[in-house]
Amino acid sequence: MANLHFELVTPEKLLLSEEVHMVVVPGTEGEFGVLAGHAPFMSVIRSGELRVYSGPNTVSARIQVEGGFAEVNEKGLTVLAEAATEIQA
Template sequence: MAGKLHFSLVSPERELFSGEVDQVDAPGAEGDFGVLAGHAPFMTTLKSGRVKVYDGGRIVAFDVEGGFADVTPEGLTVLAEKAVEAAV
C-alpha cells in the first residue's frame, strides 16, 4: 500500500521523533512487528530492543526499554519508558 505513515516516538524526557515515514519496525512483547501506512489498529507493550524507522533510503534507529505502541488510523505512536537514538 502506497503512502506515508505518521510516526511519533516519545520518552518521558522528550519527543525523539515525529514525522511521515515509509515503515517502522518495533520490538513487541509478543514478537517484533512492522507497521506501514494503512495498518490495522492495535496496541501492544514493547520489550527492550531496537525501533527502526525507514524513510526512502534513510534508516534511523532508537534503542528502547519497554513502553507501549499504539497503531491508529492516524499513525503509530510509541511511548517508551526509555529511548535513545542508536547507530544503524
C-alpha cells in the same frame, strides 16, 4: 506511496514526529512492522531496537528503546517508550 505518521515519545520529551515509510517495533510477542493503513493495534514493547524506514529498503534511524507501549490508529503509530537512545551507524 502512502506515508505513515510516526511519533516516538519518552517521559522527558517528544523525540521524533515525522512521516515515514515503515517502522519495525520490538513487541513482547516479537517484532512487528507498521505501514500506512495498518489496522488499529496496541502492544507492549520490550527493550530492543526500533527501526525507522524512510523507503522500502532504507533504514533512516535505529533506536534502542527500553520498554513501553505502541499504538496504531487512523492517525499513525505512536510509541511511548520508557527510554530511547539513537544507535549510531
